[in-house]
Amino acid sequence: MLTAEENEVLCRVGPGTPMGEVLRRYWTPAFQLGDLPGPDCPPIKVTILGENFVAFRDTEGKLGFLDELCCHRGASLTLGRVEGCGIRCLYHGWKYAVDGTIMETPNLASTTFKDRVKHGAYPVHEAGGLGWVYLGPPGTEPPFPNFQWADAPQEEFSVSEIIMECNWMQAQEGSIDSSHVGILHLDTLATMGSGPRSVGSLDFPGEPWDLDMQVPGGVRRLPGEAPRPGVWPSEDNAPKIELETTPFGFHYAAIRDADEPGKKFVRITAFVLPYTAIIGGTNGGVIVVPRDDYSCSTIGVFRMPPGSDKAAMEARARRGIDPAVWGPEPENRVLKLPKQDREAMAAGRSFAGFRGGNRVQDGAVQTSAGRMYDRAKEHLVPADLAVIRLRRLFADSIRLIEAGHDPVGIGSDYESARVTAVSTIIDADQDWRELVPGHQGTAEAAR
């Protein structure tokens, strides 16, 4: 639990807030590169950390990320013309370069102003299908987080974004919470092929119901087919949690009794401060970025095997989701929940009643807590250790920033590309750290 004051500090991200100051010291994924496909294409408005910006790609293909409003009279540059290696405000024609240089001021003949003043501009880095920006003090940029997928060719990874209308910590805490997977996502497990399962006293038949949903690995079990062994090889809904703080954040292992005697089912998540969860059993991660205090983007970035059909994979990410609920277009990325199918729930066909797979199920519960959940009311349990540690690391970072130091996990003492996660069955006496070599994010051998 947190006091009301602590909750405010944790959740609010605007300029000058304690958490806002922390987050501005990391590279922040701000937009999809696919939204700025080529030179002089239309600009886009970007809202992150409670501020509005304009992103554009100039005539030479360089990305610009500027304060949204023209510094003359405040018109939005998202209305502007992208031309001649800059973006021109429609109102009085002021024109800006990607680095914030004021190139032209047609209604001001003197060059004194534009020679002395620059528009707010921020460093941009293209990686993994995303445009990352640094909003902290100039000259304090940390090393860029080159995740394993960052340098892959565009055709080898897929990016999908859902905007959720709730505070970002509700989504972030969900991304590092393994103990809900065998419960909330029972419908997904059923479609993957896991078969009957129980939640407390409830026995769930586990027959596939939502056949169109996106499932990890893409393999579906059809109604009437036998369960597939190994899909989620444990009936244990009270995993043991082991967590190790690392230079990048933490690794945490949810350890469940496996169906097979003498074995355990280990699902390791790597959390890289402050936005990214690399999730075992997938080949990528989930990045949660605050847009403002009451909305966030959850971005899935997943690497595909060479030769995969990227368009098909990205379409599968939205499979089973009504385009009215969530689509790839910039104007259609806000999650609108489908109607919960109470009839299917009552009949035992569905556990959660939400079609669309894990991200819709997650979105349903995370937004259901309200726009900004009051954590004074919560009752955490030891299985929430990762959530608890996340909040502590942020609290530590706030104190460090206030004392004039760098926040935790800034990236100078580890390599993001070495950070991995895994989900597998191992011998009961095996140490899960052996599964994530260099688990400190360094070249150090696994223990």
Next chain:
Amino acid sequence: MSVVVDNACTQIWDAWEGGASVTSLRVSPAVYEAVAAARTGEVARHYPLMLLGLPLVADHAVATYDPVVI
């Protein structure tokens, strides 16, 4: 509070790892009061204050950031 909860949670897992059972969580009076102030609804209903599934006990011998799991 995040430090107190993290330290207590770690102690619980350590105790379980060692095969011990845990029955209560002793915290400084300041922490106890902070929890009580945040949980006014539960206090009004005369429910016991609990944290991490354990009954909370105020103990002057416990330092603010060093809760003790019993």
